[in-house]
Amino acid sequence: xxxxxxxxxxxxxxxxxxxxxxxxxxxxxxxxxxxxxxxxxxxxxxxxxxxxxxxxxxxxxxxxxxxxxxxxxxxxxxxxxxxxxxxxxxxxxxxxxxxxxxxxxxxxxxxxxxxxxxxxxxxxxxxxxxxxxxxxxxxxxxxxxxxxxxxxxxxxxxxxxxxxxxxxxxxxxxxxxxxx
Amino acid sequence: xxxxxxxxxxxxxxxxxxxxxxxxxxxxxxxxxxxxxxxxxxxxxxxxxxxxxxxxxxxxxxxxxxxxxxxxxxxxxxxxxxxxxxxxxxxxxxxxxxxxxxxxxxxxxxxxxxxxxxxxxxxxxxxxxxxxxxxxxxxxxxxxxxxxxxxxxxxxxxxxxxxxxxxxxxxxxxxxxxxx
Numbered sequence: 072x073x074x075x076x077x078x079x080x081x082x083x084x085x086x087x088x089x090x091x092x093x094x095x096x097x098x099x100x101x102x103x104x105x106x107x108x109x110x111x112x113x114x115x116x117x118x119x120x121x122x123x124x125x126x127x128x129x130x131x132x133x134x135x136x137x138x139x140x141x142x143x144x145x146x147x148x149x150x151x152x153x154x155x156x157x158x159x160x161x162x163x164x165x166x167x168x169x170x171x172x173x174x175x176x177x178x179x180x181x182x183x184x185x186x187x188x189x190x191x192x193x194x195x196x197x198x199x200x201x202x203x204x205x206x207x208x209x210x211x212x213x214x215x216x217x218x219x220x221x222x223x224x225x226x227x228x229x230x231x232x233x234x235x236x237x238x239x240x241x242x243x244x245x246x247x248x249x250x251x
Numbered sequence: 252x253x254x255x256x257x258x259x260x261x262x263x264x265x266x267x268x269x270x271x272x273x274x275x276x277x278x279x280x281x282x283x284x285x286x287x288x289x290x291x292x293x294x295x296x297x298x299x300x301x302x303x304x305x306x307x308x309x310x311x312x313x314x315x316x317x318x319x320x321x322x323x324x325x326x327x328x329x330x331x332x333x334x335x336x337x338x339x340x341x342x343x344x345x346x347x348x349x350x351x352x353x354x355x356x357x358x359x360x361x362x363x364x365x366x367x368x369x370x371x372x373x374x375x376x377x378x379x380x381x382x383x384x385x386x387x388x389x390x391x392x393x394x395x396x397x398x399x400x401x402x403x404x405x406x407x408x409x410x411x412x413x414x415x416x417x418x419x420x421x422x423x424x425x426x427x428x429x430x431x
Contacts, residue, residue: 110290110291111289111329142336142337149332153329156324156327
């Protein structure tokens, strides 16, 4: 232990969210700004596992997605492409008049250890809000209301920092690293 | 020449469309029913090129997509996933009240030759129809009206068989094979 870990991501928001959790636990985290080749897979696990095999030891990646029940899991594994094209506005259009608002955020961390890739998965259930609300966070945060709460992740960033899918997966990774 | 060519696809519609064109030219086409690993790429060419490298000589694949101008190219490279989740109904919802209906269908064939992969690309421009129309064809055919026409590909399958993106790319492949 007491070594340096590297988060490979092009997303500064994700890096800062992870770095904060590492620092809380007395660990340093390095940001390797960049992207990596991804396959088209059915699950985040499959995509992350395939990508992490090519990394060096000590490097990890994180892939996340919003899975909406009424839309058969859309935008799912392709959440970032779909955010860049139709955006939160598009998602809300697709959900107009739809009664079942249930959704989940998934975050999968794939850490390249010495001999294997370790996968850590965090999930948070919630509902799609009727409108875009709040300006904290990024991505689909302004339309996701976590279960048991009334405001979106973008309105209540303090809650996001406690219970989000990514906080869960990164914390699992940190626990693993500390126990190693 | 006079050898057998193999189309690797899980889609029977695509195979039959291609087979017809091969037969017209006196060539036999074999159907290898199956899928292949795909990367997440920015273009169909990139995805098809990467996949075709792993094929044996004489085998080809075809990847196609619908690119809608007003939706920044959505559903694009992820057309099949998006069709399976939100479907044509979802696309029409996203296009409600949108004035610019312009779109294009792209088809990319990647043929594994002896030493290289050859790429053939067919494109057809058109417009997104205001409703789902017709029952021929498959995929996004019921919402795509080719330029210069009044009916969707699914309403006028004879037109599709003449001018579609896939007819164009497959014909380019056949021309190449016959000249080889």
